[in-house]
Structure formats: C-alpha cells, structure tokens
Amino acid sequence: MDLINIRKAKKVYNTGVTAIYDLDLKIKKGEFVFIIGSTGCGKSTLIKMFYREEKPTSGQIIVGGIDVAKLKNSKVYKLRRQIGVVFQDFRLLEKSTVYENVAFALEIFGAPKDEIHKRVIKVLELVGLKNRLKSYPNQLSGGEQQRVAIARAIVNGPKLLICDEPTGNLDEETSSEIMDVLDEINKLGTTIIMVTHDRKIVKKMKKRVILLDAGRILKDYEEGTYKNENI
C-alpha cells in the first residue's frame, strides 16, 4: 500500500522560480525515507506539499488517500490530523509545560481529559521525557525540546511523521539519540520522511534515501545502498 503517491508534481512559485519539476514518487506505508540534496534543491518544498503548506502547481499528490492539490483551505486540518511534523527549531509553546505542549495536540480535538493524560504520558515515555512533565521548554536542552516536539507530533497517532532537519540544531550525540527515538517510532508502524543535511546519520541509519537535485529526483537509493560520501 502506498501512503504517498506523487505523479508529475510540479511547483512553480509566484516569483517564477520552479522548485519541483514533474516529480514521480511512491512511498509505502511503514517506510523510513531520507530526502537529501543541496540547499535549494526543492526538498523543503516537496515535504511542505505533503502537509499542504504548499500546493502543487500541477500534477497529483495523494497522501493517505487525500488529494492534496484538490484539498480546500478549510479542510486542510483533515490532512494534518493524519500527519505529524517536526522542525529544526522545535516550535514549542514557550509558556506551556512539556505536558501541556503535548496535550495541546489532543485538546483541540476535544479529547477527554483522562484519555489525553494516558496518551501524553505514553508518548513522553516513548521519547524518554516522562520525568520532565512540568518543565518549561527553556529549561530543557535542545535534544529534549526536540523530543517534546516529536512527542507532540505523534501523540494523536498519525500515519506519517515528517521531519524537517530535526537534528539540524543538535550535536552529534544528541542527534543520534533523536534518531533512535525516530527509529523506534518507525518500528511501531509510523511512516517517517526526514529531510536532512547530515550524511553521517543517513549512512548510519541504512534506510531508503532520495537524492534531489534542482527539483528532480537524481537518485533513489534502496534501503542500505547509500554510500556516496560526496553528496
């Protein structure tokens, strides 16, 4: 079963810059996929289209059965509820505790309090932050903050977790810990797409790797076949 099916997707920005050229891509349920490439190769645009932050100019992008190109603005939330997103800059609510930050993603659906509590504790346990419930983001290290962001992204059980350079701000050791967490989440069944610059991580993880260049797929490495050190 394909979770993501892209056919002839093209993205031209209002400025006239073409970010993605007639791209075809299929990603299966449960896969762990890295998207790599130099700055400006279109990898950010590509993943932004997965969660409908950007709309394709032409072509078809189907994510979890939803045609992103045809999705109305007012219905975008239906897609977002199937997708978790993690960013380089964490994007946590500074004035809320760890627990509140994660619970936030469930509260907006109107989930009952005890169910929220159960699920928040469960994901925080998964990311290894069960003992920091009452801390505020500025009391946490970068790695811990990213764990909170990951917990928030997966707390409502999305099919897909999109990570936009999640280790970009973290040192090597912390990055490695974050990757362990992501691997764990992937093993539990969530499809993960991760954009990164960090070749060490990509090589170490031995997953499928898609190399983008100037808006096109330059190479699609099968699981464990990525070895090129130059890109």
Next chain:
Amino acid sequence: MRIFRILGRNIRDSFKSVFRNFSLSMASISSITITLLVVSISIVLSYNVNNFAVLVEKDVTIVAFIENEATDDEIKEIEEKINTLQNVESYEFQSKEDITNDMIESSDIFKNIMEGWSLDENPIQNTFLVKVTDIEKIGDTANLISEMENVAVVKYGEGMVEQLVKVFEVVEKISFIIVVSLVLVTAFLISNTIKITIFSRRTEIGIMRLVGASNINIKIPFILEGLFLGILGSIIPIIITSYGYMALFKNFNGQLFSPFIKLINPSPFVYYVSGVLVMIGILVGMVGSWRAVRKHLKI
C-alpha cells in the same frame, strides 16, 4: 460532549490570554471602560431628559379663561370650537363654582376669604383646561384658542416649554452621536488589540494549524477574548453607574433643582442600564475581534 470540551478549553485559553497579555488587555479594557462610562452617562441623561419631557408634556396645559360676561350658549360654542381643534388631546371645563369649592376645600385661608364673596364679587373665571397631543405645536394651539371670542387669557408656560423641548432634543442628538462614535472607536481599538494578540501568537496559531486544528477551532479563542475584554471593561462602568446614580438619587431626593424635574427611580432603572452596558461591551468586543480575525487570521 466533545463540543463542550472544546468550548470549555477555548474559554479557559481565552481567559489565560487576557491575563498573559495583561498590558495590552488593560489598554482595551480601559478603552471599553471609558466608552461605556460615556455611554452610561448618555443613557442616564437621555432617559432622564426623556422622562422629564414626558412628565412636562403631561403637565403642560393651556388654561383658557372665559370672560364672566359670556353666556352659557357662548361657553358651549367655545367648547365646540376647542373640540374641533386638531392638536387637542383632551379638555376639561371647570366652572367658577367648581374652582371656588376646590380652593375652599384645599385651605382654610382660602376658605376664610372666599366664603365672604357673593357670586358677583367672585373674581374667579370659568376655565377650560386643554391638553395637547403635540407639545411642539402648543404655541399655535394656544393662539387659536386665544383668538376665540370671550376667551381672555391663555397660559401655557409661555415659551419655556418649547425651549425646553428643543434643548432636550439637542441633548439627545449630541449624546447619540457621541455614543456611536465612541463605540466605533472602541471597536477599532479592540480590533487592534486582537490584531496584536494574533501577531504575538503567530507561533501558537502555526502550531495549532500544524497539529490539525480546524479554522473555527483557531478563531473562536480570539472572538472569546474580545468578548471577555468587553465584559471586563463593563465592570467599572456598571459599578459607577449603579452606585453613582443611587447616590445621586438619594442625595437630591429624587429631584433635580426643583420638584418639577423628577429623576427616574434607580430600581429597576440601573439594572436595565447595567444590562445594556454589558451587552454593548460584549458586542463591541466581539465585533472588534471578529474584524481583526477576518483581516489578520487568513487561514
């Protein structure tokens, strides 16, 4: 149930936001407070003026004295003429005997003087008391009556009434204009506050959208915040209006300057005014925030 939980959380968050952005909220609240104070003063003033005008209108009477030489038939004729006048609401004939008797009954002093009079000596005249429908045309009506034969003097407060009515009308118009413009200014200020709130909560809104909050879900807290600002802003005006007006009423014994100008009884008047103030506060708050949300929360 789900809807109530979402609503409950929205209310909680809006309330939190009011206190988190306290200085900003204070600015809006003060603005609403000032507006509502002026609104309140205008309402109290215009209602009292109105009340006063109604009382005056009820009391204003054209008094037409009939010459003592007039025969009964001639009096009848005058009565018919008065009856045909357009602006006459009601009229009452008081014979000189009735008036004399009334006065004798009303005081011993009058009794002593008047009982000595013979029928011819009695200076009191037969009188028509005429009430008009349109107080503004009372002058014309009085003129028409005075032109009738055998009618001696007509008294109706001689111009004072018309002037008062005109002053009331001007006061009412001015206070209405002030209230409307202040309400607009406040709505604009609240809109601005909510705009700043929206900007200061960009990240939060972004995260909400990211985790799958629907548009309504994102907008409602801001609308509620405007509503809370409105309610909070109406507290001080309500207290000032209620206690202030009650104190005023007590202090002046329910009348201003003379028994002629009666104040409206504070109960239930101040409750109505308070209700109106809260409603205006809520309305202005919600309209202001709705405007900001529509303009600045494009999602």
